[in-house]
Amino acid sequence: VPRSGRRPAGSGTRPAIAGAARRQFAALGYDRTSLRSVAAEAGVDAALVTYFFGTKQELLVSVVELPFDPDQVVPAVFADGPAAAGGHLARFVAHALDDAAVRDRLTGLVRAAASEPEAAALLRDLVQDRILARVVAELDAPDADLRAALIGSQLVGLVMARVVLAVEPLASLPTATVAAALAPTLQHYLTGPLA
Amino acid sequence: VPRSGRRPAGSGTRPAIAGAARRQFAALGYDRTSLRSVAAEAGVDAALVTYFFGTKQELLVSVVELPFDPDQVVPAVFADGPAAAGGHLARFVAHALDDAAVRDRLTGLVRAAASEPEAAALLRDLVQDRILARVVAELDAPDADLRAALIGSQLVGLVMARVVLAVEPLASLPTATVAAALAPTLQHYLTGPLA
Numbered sequence: 492v493p494r495s496g497r498r499p500a501g502s503g504t505r506p507a508i509a510g511a512a513r514r515q516f517a518a519l520g521y522d523r524t525s526l527r528s529v530a531a532e533a534g535v536d537a538a539l540v541t542y543f544f545g546t547k548q549e550l551l552v553s554v555v556e557l558p559f560d561p562d563q564v565v566p567a568v569f570a571d572g573p574a575a576a577g578g579h580l581a582r583f584v585a586h587a588l589d590d591a592a593v594r595d596r597l598t599g600l601v602r603a604a605a606s607e608p609e610a611a612a613l614l615r616d617l618v619q620d621r622i623l624a625r626v627v628a629e630l631d632a633p634d635a636d637l638r639a640a641l642i643g644s645q646l647v648g649l650v651m652a653r654v655v656l657a658v659e660p661l662a663s664l665p666t667a668t669v670a671a672a673l674a675p676t677l678q679h680y681l682t683g684p685l686a
Numbered sequence: 687v688p689r690s691g692r693r694p695a696g697s698g699t700r701p702a703i704a705g706a707a708r709r710q711f712a713a714l715g716y717d718r719t720s721l722r723s724v725a726a727e728a729g730v731d732a733a734l735v736t737y738f739f740g741t742k743q744e745l746l747v748s749v750v751e752l753p754f755d756p757d758q759v760v761p762a763v764f765a766d767g768p769a770a771a772g773g774h775l776a777r778f779v780a781h782a783l784d785d786a787a788v789r790d791r792l793t794g795l796v797r798a799a800a801s802e803p804e805a806a807a808l809l810r811d812l813v814q815d816r817i818l819a820r821v822v823a824e825l826d827a828p829d830a831d832l833r834a835a836l837i838g839s840q841l842v843g844l845v846m847a848r849v850v851l852a853v854e855p856l857a858s859l860p861t862a863t864v865a866a867a868l869a870p871t872l873q874h875y876l877t878g879p880l881a
Contacts, residue, residue: 520800522717605715605800605850615851623853640847640856641867647851648843652835655800656810656842658818661835672836672880676871685867 505543507533512544512554517599521551521607548609555600555613557621558593565625573630577678578670584646585670594654601650618643634685641680649673700738702728707739707749712794716746716802743804750795750808752816753788760820768825772873773865779841780865789849796845813838829880836875844868 511532515524526547530537544550568579587593600617603610623639630638652658653669661669706727710719721742725732739745763774782788795812798805818834825833847853848864856864 520717520802522715601846602800605797605846607715611851615853618851619853637855637859637867640853643853644843644847644856645840645871646843647846648839648841651796651800651842651846652839656806656813658810658814658835658838660832661839664832668881672832672875675874675878676840679870679874680867683870686863 504533504535504539508535508540508543509554512540512550513596513599516551516555516603517595521547521603521610526550551603551610552613555596555603555617557617558590558596559587561622561625565622565629569629573682574678576629577676577681578674580642580677580681581670581674584649585666585673588650588653588669589666597650598654601647601655618647630681637685638680641685642677645673645676645680699728699730699734703730703735703738704749707735707745708791708794711746711750711798712790716742716798716805721745746798746805747808750791750798750812752812753785753791754782756817756820760817760824764824768877769873771824772871772876773869775837775872775876776865776869779844780861780868783845783848783864784861792845793849796842796850813842825876832880833875836880837872840868840871840875 508529512524512529515529515532519528524547526540527537529550530540533540540550544553564583568583569576571579588597600610600614604614605611619639623636623643626639626642627635632638649669653661653664664672703724707719707724710724710727714723719742721735722732724745725735728735735745739748759778763778764771766774783792795805795809799809800806814834818831818838821834821837822830827833844864848856848859859867
């Protein structure tokens with residue numbers, strides 16, 4: 492008979508730990524999330540967290556995934572050509588941030604990256620290798636790397652301002668208005684003159 | 687005779703503590719900076735940190751100042767009218783980030799804000815009340831609040847991407863190129879059509 496309040500190490504244990512870790516990294520930040528607090532929320536022994544995921548840093552790397560698949564999103568953003576990609580990207584990002592699960596994952600990533608050098612390297616690699624490299628391939632321009640990095644700067648800043656800092660009126664702005672405000676910026680970084 | 691390695695509580699003690707705190711908040715983030723570690727770097731007893739500044743949260747609020755005076759900078763940015771303000775603001779920010787002391791203060795603020803709800807509120811208030819409100823006053827438009835918040839999102843994102851995450855090639859881009867790339871974005875948020 493399993494102990495009261497603890498779940499046995501069955502097939503649902505790993506996803507339960509991953510879900511609790513994702514939620515706590517987003518809500519508490521990296522430093523205040525512990526293997527013990529994750530174990531408590533998942534209703535398992537702390538030793539099981541270590542067994543499945545290793546250290547806290549390894550837990551972060553394991554559970555933090557992009558909340559969308561760049562291999563699908565990036566081609567869709569460029570489906571109508573580079574000149575329309577700014578608007579498509581702005582709409583995709585604004586709508587993605589409306590989804591609580593997506594928002595939690597992104598804010599967890601940004602929070603951890605701001606407080607923890609290893610998490611900063613992880614976020615940088617995720618963004619550069621999984622998203623920006625795909626954007627660069629679609630753009631096929633000599634300064635595509637810089638264009639992708641500038642897009643990244645505005646999108647990380649949007650997550651910070653709209654969600655983490657909750658600067659008004661941006662925090663409560665309707666999705667379509669956010670998208671309309673960002674579209675010319677993203678289009679400029681994609682295809683406008685940079686110098 | 688003062689104890690070896692400790693400085694007496696003289697006139698230089700408070701600035702020495704403030705300098706150590708500013709450096710550690712920037713380099714280590716809020717959570718890994720402690721009253722004890724600040725005291726050690728300043729060469730004083732930890733009790734003196736508490737005596738001069740109170741809690742760690744109060745220490746953060748005391749030492750974190752904007753690295754420039756918005757009452758001087760904002761009018762200078764608008765000196766040639768709103769149509770030239772985007773370029774002036776982009777150049778000011780790009781050059782400010784070249785200064786190691788400015789960069790340390792800004793990254794300390796952004797790092798603390800990302801990991802700590804009280805620091806997020808502090809940064810939001812600093813940015814909204816001291817900087818954006820001045821920009822709003824200069825713009826004198828019905829949607830000036832939103833324009834100021836959008837500018838804030840791009841500037842916080844620039845600090846994250848160029849300094850905290852160090853995304854290349856943005857991290858090592860020459861100052862003038864950063865300013866040229868950002869100017870049209872900031873000008874759009876200042877005076878362009880948002881919807």
